[in-house]
Amino acid sequence: MQAKNGISKKERILDAAEQLFARHGYDGVTLRKIATEAGVDVALANYHIGNKRELFEAVFVRRAELLNQYRAEALTLCEENAGADGPTVEQIIEAFLRPLEMAQETGDDGWQHYLALVAYVNNSPVWGKELMSRHFDKLIKRFIKALRKALPNATDKQLFWCYNYLSGALTLTFAQTGRIDKLSRNACKSSDFQAAYNHMIPFVAGGFRSVCGEQG
C-alpha cells in the first residue's frame, strides 16, 4: 500500500518519531504528537510497528546498517590506498567521521535528526549501553584494530579511552544544541558541519598521538 508521493504512512511515522525522539527523548514524546506530526491516526503506529518502545527501536535501527556500510566502505578504501604500514591515524579518523558529515549535509533533514537521536542514545544511561553496542560495536572494533596498527605503542586501555573521547566529541556535535554558537559569539556555528569535522579530525588525531605515543 504505497502512497502516490512515494512516502508510505509507515515511513511518515518513522520520520516524525525520529525527529521528535531526537529532540525530546523517549519520554518527552507522546504517540499522539508523533501521529499528529505524521498526519496519521494514533493507532497506526501500533498497527505497523508495535508499541512505543518498539517504535523507538525501529527508528534507531532503520539507518544503522546504512551508516555502518558507509563507514566500512570508507575504512576499506583508505586501507587499500595505504602502504604496508596501513593508513595513518588521520586517515582512519577521517574514514570514521566523513560519512557522518556527508550524511548530515544531504538536503534530507532525516540524517540530522537520526544522528541527534544517536547522540541522545549514546549519552543515555538507560539506552546507551545495550542499543549502541548491539548495532555499532562490531565496526568500531575494526576501526580500533586499524588504530592499533597505526599506533603500535598503544595499550588497549589507551586506545579505548581515546575512542571514548572521540565518541563524546562527536556526540555533542550531533546533538546540535546551538550552545557553541552562543558561547563563541558566532565564531562557530553548530550547523556548520564542514567546520565541525574539519577541526575535529586533527583534534582527535592529535589526541590519540598524544596519549598513545608516536610509533617507533
Add this chain to the structure above:
Amino acid sequence: MQAKNGISKKERILDAAEQLFARHGYDGVTLRKIATEAGVDVALANYHIGNKRELFEAVFVRRAELLNQYRAEALTLCEENAGADGPTVEQIIEAFLRPLEMAQETGDDGWQHYLALVAYVNNSPVWGKELMSRHFDKLIKRFIKALRKALPNATDKQLFWCYNYLSGALTLTFAQTGRIDKLSRNACKSSDFQAAYNHMIPFVAGGFRSVCGEQG
C-alpha cells in the same frame, strides 16, 4: 525545621530528584517517584520549591556555583604558579578537569549524579543552550582566555571548536553509561574516574595543540 539527622526533607527531595533526573531525564521522572525515593509526600516538593520545572532548575543550580568556585580556584592557582608566559595547555586543561574528578571521587554519590545531570543538560537540545550558558559561560571564557595566551597562533574559531570537543568528551565521561566497559571488554571501566581524567588531559591538550598549532 531541621531534621535530627541533619538532612531536611527539602534536601532529601533535591537529592532524589538529582539522581532520578540524571538517570531518566526530565520527562522520564514523575514527582511521585521523586517523592517516594525521598520518603516524602508528593505535595511537599511543590510546597518547598515549586512546580516540576522549578524543581529541575533548583537541582541544577544547587551545585553549580560550588563547581565554578572549585574550577576558578584551580585556574587561579595554576596561573600564579606559572611564569610570565602563563600556564601551559596541559596545566589549564588540568585545572578544568581535576575539580570534577575530585568531586566525583568523594564518597558522596551526589556529585556523581549531579555531573551526570550536567551531561544530560549539556546534550539536550531543549535545555542545553540556555541553562548551561547561564551558569557556566562566564568561567569558561576565563579558561578560553588562558588557552588563547598559551596558544598564540590560535583563532577564536579553532579555540571554541576545540572547547566543544573537550566538552563532549567530558560529558560522555560524566554520563556513565558503562558502554566503554563493554566495548573494551573491561580494559576500561567507566567508574574509574582517575583513569578517565588521566587519559583525558593529554588527549585534549594534544588535540588543542594539533588544531591550534604550537606557539612561535
Add this chain to the structure above:
DNA sequence: TGAATTATTCAACAAATGATGAAATTATCG
C-alpha cells in the same frame, strides 16, 4: 501555656497517556 507560623499530609481534580478491540475504508487479484 497557647496562639501563630511553618511544615506535612490527605484527597481529589482535570488532562493526558499508551494501548486495543471493533468498525470502516481501501487495495489486491482471481
Add this chain to the structure above:
DNA sequence: CGATAATTTCATCATTTGTTGAATAATTCA
C-alpha cells in the same frame, strides 16, 4: 465484479500525570 486481505479510523479503557486546596501536625516564640 466480488471476495479476501491489508490498511486506516473511531471510540473507549484503565492508569498515570502535575497540581492544588483543605485538613492535620509540628515547631516557634512571646
